[in-house]
Amino acid sequence: MTEQQNQELAKSFEPNAIESRWYPVWEKRGYFRAGLDPKKPAFSIQLPPPNITGILHMGHAFNQTVMDTLTRYHRMAGYNTMWLPGTDHAGIATQIVVERQLEKQGFKRREMKREDFIAKIWEWQKFSGGTILEQMRRMGDSVDWDRLYFTMNPKLSKVVIETFVRLYEEGLIYRGKRLVNWDPKLQSAVSDLEVESEEATGHLWEIRYPGADGSEGVVVATTRPETLFGDQAVAVHPEDERYKSLVGKMLKLPLTDRVIPVIADTYVDREFGSGCVKITPAHDFNDFEVGRRHNLEMLNVLTKTARMNENVPEKYRGMDRYECRKAAVEDLKAAGLLVGIKEIKHMVPRVTRTGEIVEPMLSEQWYMAMSKPAPEGTLYPNKSIAEVGLEAVTSGEVNIFPAEWRGVYRQWLENIQDWCLSRQLWWGHQIPAWYDESGKVYVARSEAEAQKQAGVGVKLTRDEDVLDTWFSSALVPFSTIGWPDAEGDEKTAYDLYLPSTVLVTGYDILFFWVARMVMMTKHFTGRAPFKNVYIHGLVRDAEGKKMSKSEGNTLDPLDIIQGIDLEHLIEKNTRGLRQPEKAPIVEKKLRKNYPEGIAAHGADALRFTMAAYATLGRNVNFDLKRAEGYRNFCTKLWNATRFVLMNVEGKDCGIGETASQPMTFSFVDKWIASELARTTKEVRQAYADYRLDIAANAIYSFVWNQYCDWYLELSKVQLKGTEAEQRATRHTLVTVLETILRLAHPIIPFITEELWQKVSVVAGVRRADEETSIMIQSYPEYDEKDDDAAATKRMTTIQQMIDSIRNLRSEMKLPPSQKLPLLISGDEAECLAAAPYLQQLARVEPVEHVESLEQEAKGSVAPVAIVGDFKLMLKVEIDVKAERERLEKEAARLAGEVKKCEGKLSNERFVSKAPAAVVDVERKRLADFTALLAKVTEQLAKLPRE
Template structure:
């Protein structure tokens, strides 16, 4: 006998099975060249990160897809790795060094790099450990780190090749600049926050006979870099001003008034100050009008020598106050308005980003590649577009194809360089004359420069997205894969699908397509599954500053309210918000978070996984799916208690399947078909909902109850058939649900599979590598479907009669049935057991059963049902009259709708036919109830 605990305790099951799966090697990539292949690249999380709700969501999707395909007979590879996270890693280590009393800037690059590597070894794998708690079946033996030497060589090689093809160059342009970090940052590192601010109106006096101009700005301190005032060319108010000049306030120079369609004439005064060196839009206007770019800020955001001497050296905000004071004294400050506006910040430093003119390395995105390129005459953007337009890369949902196309057709060159110590140092060397030599190694650069020429390497590092763009092929042994790597390269490039959030479609998805296609001639993946973002239950973005973040591990293992508050208030950038956050958490989770287990969390995420939609995460869903796991556990206990040690027919013997057995097998076949389609179309929500409905509604609530009737009263052959059906359907259901809820299904399958013979006691078998069920392996029966549909209707009718007669559930009464006797006889034993009846009697005429009073009669298709109980004639008359009135109203509504020519002509045929069927049902029920009323004795 195999014992199953009385209750489902996920923690011990998870702790047992994950190490066991890993030890057995089930996660390793399949290398059978005769099998189809399925693979996924894990979006490499930052080494500074911990598992968050977005990870839990997309990793549930990825692991479910991987487990499904593994069971379906595919070679599978879910490839894990971590990103070196240039900016965030550098910040973390700098802060740690400062706490130790060490000035990070006092260290050499090599010393600092060593400190980061030491820190990575200590805590950089945190998120990978947490992934195990979620049940992720990744090939841990292939885990990569984007600073591994193997991947670093690819980074250097691709950089050099792109440079030689003329697609990487050095140039001076505006970048997002973090004055605290002292580095350029990418758009993904910038997060606009709505804050209180001011709009100041400044008068620019006329200089050459024109008229004064009023300009509104949120940044008066940048006026020292103004090069023009712009107006819309269609704005009649200012047409005469174009070509004139105005005095630049606080400065001894004049600037022109120009016309440019960029200006919104409805905003403010319709006049805009143009500061090309300190605004991205102004920079483009400046290029169109050949304006100078005068930078007035140093790299640490202080006023430089291009401003009047009075302001030089002031911090940008100190300068703002001084400028406003001087403008007011000179009568040039016309007005001040309080506003709410978006301020761009770098969340990791808290610093406001400064558009800064800076010399950086760039990758040309729309420039056609020259001779010697792998794609001469085509730009990288062209390559990215062609991959999608040709169908080689499919993006789901389709709406993101338009976004992808728009971005690539309006693409800007990619700023590659960062002024950091940690990262891939740019493979470029300079001699003392400033000549640049780009090469994979210093030795190669020295060879280019000539013997004895003194060289120094560029101090900048590459944007982390550069190395991330290469992972589809750098992780599989490119450019020269050997042995198993060569097999894996051919089996798994392209990978099957990329699962990622829509927020990095530009930063990562498009760049992987361009880089992989450019260097390998292959696309990186066939499908892109774009999922939404995980938000809180009210739809707000999860943010530590709002105190609404949830750690997935806390949902798995539980946490008390004090621990939850501590997590959400520790390290706040604005500590004064802590009391408000604590109060909110106490109200929402007074006892903290319960331990729901990994399976309940995974099922919740799968049920939320509607293509492309944001997820408003509610812990009540977790609670509901934990109950679902408990339901499955208890159902399995019931099955085991009724089949273990008994003849289940798996070794032969006569079996007599009844229509209920045939029906549950039919339902299983349909469910397998729906779940399989859900996996194949990336609709895990549909797969999860189909599994839930089958297990909870059909198997547990209906079939198990019906099975009790046969197990208690059936013949030996009938009982054997029911035990066989119970065990075989449950075993297949566990395999069906395994990809989404792996832990509980493995634990239960180990017990059930012994009954069905799917494994032997001495076998080290696992549901992980058992075959995924196929719909065609389970026979369907339309007759059984119809019979169960009638049974369900009859049971509902009996329950309704009980309610009308106010009979308590404990009171068993006889039921009389009039109608086709063959089906009624088959239904009778299940009706008696499931509807709590004393007996079920088949009669020729229910009306002859009047025993001093008339019982209510319910009509179900071709059958009439009556509880043989004395009733109050007057109450029954009132009930029937009320029901007849309701049915008459329903008939009138249906007739009116079908009599409406517009409805009949415009509505789909299926809807019209549905309405006709409803009318027929109502008319039949009206006739039956009217006849029943006529048979009542007079009052």
């Protein structure tokens, strides 16, 4: 017998002790390893690899809960499962983290050797990557650790080089000079994902551009007067009558000795401003496209550090872009060319990692052609990569849901631009390209191969740039399972798990990662990377605000799991703020929101919270109170198990050797079995629909409301019955509980494992000395024969009776502990069968059946409840005035309901156009309300007049 099995179930639920005990057991026994049985169906998920930039956040906790729950469910449902874990090198983000650390120590990257700086990043990778993996273990993630990857491991790096070289050889990768997002502080191109636009107060300067012939010229408006030195034209709309005569004429470019033409282009909005737009092709993305259409020169006027370069008048050279702005405005004013200045609100693009304002910069970079047809010899000749990626979704090969995101995906791919692949960083996959002294490029899988291409004795220098992080991330569906030369078990895994079943990810990387995985995987393997894409929202705070350290509203999943005191919470959240001056504000918010710190909720409570929030596509407004509620749920389940074990351990449960002994199952036993069957059906369907919120809520409702609040209480009556009745009740108690634990395990794995180890022995599922786990048991299945409609109907009546009696007691302000006699009329057999349950749960005693309650209650003003064909009356002296008020209030409510129903049914449009079933429901409601109103009116009539 194992140590876990020897332990008695503790009196209270302590999550941290359970979690630390069970995860190592699961991992050691190899339960997480991918199944490789070709005869079984396969289910697999690729973990979106977290960046090695620190620790997991609430977004990770959310999507990892979704992924692990789905994986555990399918593992129990008999599938081969593989949840593939990994971490991403995250080029820009990681380099910035390490640079900042080194700066605090007095080191600057550009003063270090490249290899020394990269060595420092590898040190960080070991620390951060290890921290992330331990956090995943604390969450209970059942990933296949044997297959753990890092996007810069040698195996994956080899695939990165192979795909780059192949694409280059196919003519789909090229080097060119185009406009990119440039970070002057980082001195690198950055992707759109690293850029976030924020509203800011700025100015719109109106500048006159005089005619070269001495005429008045035109007025243009700009938010960036410092870029006028790069202007190549002024554009007007071709149908703007005001300027038709100016098209083709020349204008003097202010503050320079150049002249530029007036051009016509439909890009111009003639209703905005003066209807004239300055065109600066090298410093604006829209202007770049206009410039290409009109063959304008691309004149760059800024250095890589955003200072004015040699292409501007000497006075401004070397100035910072903002310093130049001030100087240029003053000079325009002095020259009489500044027509006006307006204060405006506009969107300013900033690099999220550095806070620097993005500079559109003309730069020579490596690009991937997204719209160019692939050559013969590829899997999809004469089709572009974007076309192939689009067809995968439009054909249904890849299913994105919620469905509205398919339209977003389509729009992105239909308007796709060539992908800028290169980054001017040191950390990342260095581009496999070498240059000779004349600048000729050689793209190869190794330096030796490049040297062979160049010839003996030709001196080669490797390209210093690295690839965009998303390039290697786009390859993970196939680079992580053996492509291009999978053999043996790796080939089995490749065939079983590509495409994977589902990708779980946020909508913010639908284009940057999801679309690129589809395009790259299809191009190189001919397969889709995954069958389904589950798009979820972002995790925000309880008020729907973005979580930010500077706002004092961030939560660390581990703090929720294991708890943290207030002072440590404050220290943790004020350390390393980008704006240290905000520390007092953050501290104040934390003291207000968490005056006693954060209590330990455990991983199960956090997971249940996340699962309950998992509605497709919606943002998650995380409220810690929800986690407290699910912590209470775990405690409820724990206490329910203690109650069951106390009543069944060592006793005859009709299991094993006593399975043949007689058992008399009551309608209550049959009812709970029916409810369990229906819940199982609902939960399995919810998993099929990727609706974890429905699954979680169904489990919660059944366990808390039906099993704990009703069945456990009713079982106390049955455990006093005959031996056959007791045996049946004990059998039901333990078998239903064992099924509950399996049903809930994918969402709350730790507590269900701990409880199942005890319950499963009593339930006869395993031997006491057998070493096994709930996670490899079969998942409950719906069986129609367990769904007993008659038992459910009888139980519903009992519940309504008990609720009605409780309501009467509440309205009369009678204490729950006070036992009162009850008179009940209706079918005698049913009344007698209900009596012990009413006594137990409604605190009434004795319960007396009468033929006619009206006869027995003659002259009495005691309150009466009506449940179907039954009438119930508490024998108690009452306040006649209060009872009259209660009945009058109920009569008014019922009269209102009758009026609403009559109004609907008298509406010809409703009756003729509504579905017949809806009309029938409304007619039944009218009949029920009318009958109840008659009964309440009758009760009112019996009350004596004052």
